[in-house]
Amino acid sequence: MQRGETKSGERSRAPPRRRDAERRGKADGVLDHLGQQIVAGRFAPGQKLPTEAELGRQLGVSRPSLREGLKALAVKGLVETRTRRGTTVRVKARWNVLDTDVLRWIAAAPPDHEFLIDLLEFRTIIEPAAARLAAQRATPAQILEIERAYSSMAAALPRDVEACCRHDLAFHEGIFAAARNVLLSRFAAAIRTALLAAFRISANARESYENSMAEHWAVADAIRKRDAVEAERAMRHLLAGTARDLAPAFDEGARGRRDGPRPPPLERRRTSPTPASKT
Amino acid sequence: MQRGETKSGERSRAPPRRRDAERRGKADGVLDHLGQQIVAGRFAPGQKLPTEAELGRQLGVSRPSLREGLKALAVKGLVETRTRRGTTVRVKARWNVLDTDVLRWIAAAPPDHEFLIDLLEFRTIIEPAAARLAAQRATPAQILEIERAYSSMAAALPRDVEACCRHDLAFHEGIFAAARNVLLSRFAAAIRTALLAAFRISANARESYENSMAEHWAVADAIRKRDAVEAERAMRHLLAGTARDLAPAFDEGARGRRDGPRPPPLERRRTSPTPASKT
DNA sequence: TAAAAATATATGTCAGACAATAATCAAGGC
DNA sequence: GCCTTGATTATTGTCTGACATATATTTTTA
Incomplete structure (x- = not known):
């Protein structure tokens, strides 16, 4: 959970008291x-x-x-x-949708299903490749890091779902780091937002995690064995599972059809700028 | 006031209409x-x-x-x-290596081969996927845009290599736009930097372009035919060609920095604290 | 009516000052 | 002698107020 939310509304004209609530400028x-x-x-x-x-x-x-x-x-x-x-x-x-703050704001705002679908799709592109590279290039220390994150997830799962999410983030971050590409390394923030959104959307993240632990293990195992092909496949499988878990929530609000057998829908979605008429 | 030409009235007579560099604050x-x-x-x-x-x-x-x-x-x-x-x-x-300005500075600085390799690798991950999605989702107008960029490249190639590069950029940008994913759309700047760097490094970009026109056409054609698999394959092929064209310059730079015998090209670089022993 | 000049307004920039904070150093207690 | 504690001080954070500059708008004139 984010801490230090901005205390809006303290616009008092009062003399400068000590306002320690605003540690930042x-x-x-x-x-x-x-x-x-x-x-x-x-x-x-x-x-x-x-x-x-x-x-x-x-x-x-x-x-x-x-x-x-x-x-x-x-x-x-x-x-x-x-x-x-x-x-x-x-x-x-x-806008700079990969910026940490922007992603945090998006995650905090009313769920934008279109964006979350894009984000998941983006992860589906990036992360399998990262897993493949990690299998090829990870140092022993980095492999250990990934496996430790997995173990922590498994240990925390039944009781502390939030801790599990934190270790899940470390898991994916470890894979990005092990891929050893400075450009890939910049996407931890995107993952963080995706996890946050998954928390806010899915009714029970616990079940999702219980379903996906085996898939997490498959990724870590393939990287440890330096099996690049299998690591990529396993990561793809893991993300497909994530998409499956999130799909019900998306269907609730998303109107656009993305997976047509043919592209007769010339206009995919992208409706007029109606900012979430949710009440 | 040796430096202070910021005083008013120095350049009052100038008609500074198109001074982008000066115009900014x-x-x-x-x-x-x-x-x-x-x-x-x-x-x-x-x-x-x-x-x-x-x-x-x-x-x-x-x-x-x-x-x-x-x-x-x-x-x-x-x-x-x-x-x-x-x-x-x-x-x-x-640092925010996907930021437009940061990329421009990197491109302007003495070529950082490690970064350029990372950038090319990153494109190899992103762009084939973008081409695949573009084949599935592009609107007719977007397909036309991509094809027009290709035609402009072909027309400008023999005489004006710089214009060809510009249209090359439009080509790739068009594919990103047609992929219709807001996150993917943020990478045109990275492509721009890659093209700039290719210009600065490769002795003659003309030959590279002459080699790659057929591959560009294959990508555009696959997107027009909405053949996602072929679009992805063609884009991968195109980028492989780019990598091949740039490889000599990379080797040159790497050799210039290392005095020892040439390192085995199979292993990457980045001999970090722990050399990967299991290969 | 349409083009050109004058005006108005909001941003861009500057200067100087004060407040808040943390690094540094000095003093004192164990 | 070493560690803790307090005063010092330098540097960032912020404010007030003003002027310069550029552009949108209005007014004037051909």
Whole structure:
């Protein structure tokens, strides 16, 4: 569980008391607040946010601090600010969906089934390859790390599902690290979000884990035996199981049909920007 | 005021309409400058850069502007700034290697062969899958886009290699777009860097292109025919060709850095603390 | 009516100052 | 002598206020 959520709303004009709740800077507070708002769909793409003066007044920070936060938002691709035109929210396709914060906001926002499907599909592309490379290149220490993560998962499973999830993350991170590719190593954040989302969506993650422990073991075993082909296959199998577990929740909200035998659906999904009309 | 040409009125008469490099703000200038310096290895990981006051004086910008640039650098993962400890350069493993700017700096810096190998390997994972999905999901308009990019490549090839490269980029970007996965769509920047690096490394990109036009066509044709398996295979073939074209330059660079006898090309590199004994 | 100039407004930048914090160093107790 | 504890101090974090610059909007004029 994330800690240190932003305490929004302390915009008191009061004199500077010791506010130890905000250990991070004001700029980071602005970043977090606005990022969540944007990802949650509070500002439609293309829409202009209030002026810097207005925003600063609303959030209770000065303009320099606000600008630092805005700069960070721009780097993450969520907004674009031009002189005199104000800062506009960019379309989702352009934001940095692999950024840690962006993923955290997405995970915290009302579940976006389209994105979660994309994320799972992306893992299906990346992770089997990572497992294959890990089987070829992992150092003994890294193999040990992966196996230890698996053991911890198995040990924690019945009683502490949250700890199991944590070790699951370590399991996948260990595989990425063992693949020894700096680009692949950047995707732990995506996995973290996927796991968080799985927690929030699936009614019982416990059952999912109980189903997938054998598949986790198969991956670790193949890597230990340096069987690249089998590692790739096992990881694919594991992710297919994950997709199966999540499918019911997706069907509930997802309308688009992705797996057609033929592509007569010229338009896949991508409906108009209706931000989750969930009540 | 030896450095301070920031005073007003110096360039009042200029018609600066298309000055992209100059037009951006001071903060972006700071970001670009420091980013290049760091990526080029001017600051070792863990090293502290000068204090904000000192840096601002060196770069000729005020502290707020400097801080904006530093914030952007922190978001990109290059540095980490903590109260009273200053800003320290992070190890390369932690920077955002998929960020557009970071990739541009890497491409501009002296060629990092290890990174380029990782990048090519990463493309080998991502792009075949993207081609497969594109064959399944591309709209007619997107197919047309891909084919137009191919035609432009073929038309520009003999005389204008740089235009050919541009259309090559459009070709790959079109495939990513047609794959219709927001996460996949974020990798055009990586491709751009790969192409730039290929230009800088390979003695003559023209020959590479002449070799690979047929393979490009095979990818486009498979997508048009909606043959997912063939699209994936063709893309893999295309990237294998790219790797073959770049291999001599890599070997050259590797040989230049190592004085000893050539290492067995079978094993990769990265002889980390524990050499993989089981091979 | 349409083009050109003037105005208005929001961002970009700067300067200086103060507050908060943590690294450093000095003093004291065991 | 070594460790703990407190004062010092340097550096980041933040604020106020202002001016410069560029562009959207309005007004004026041909």
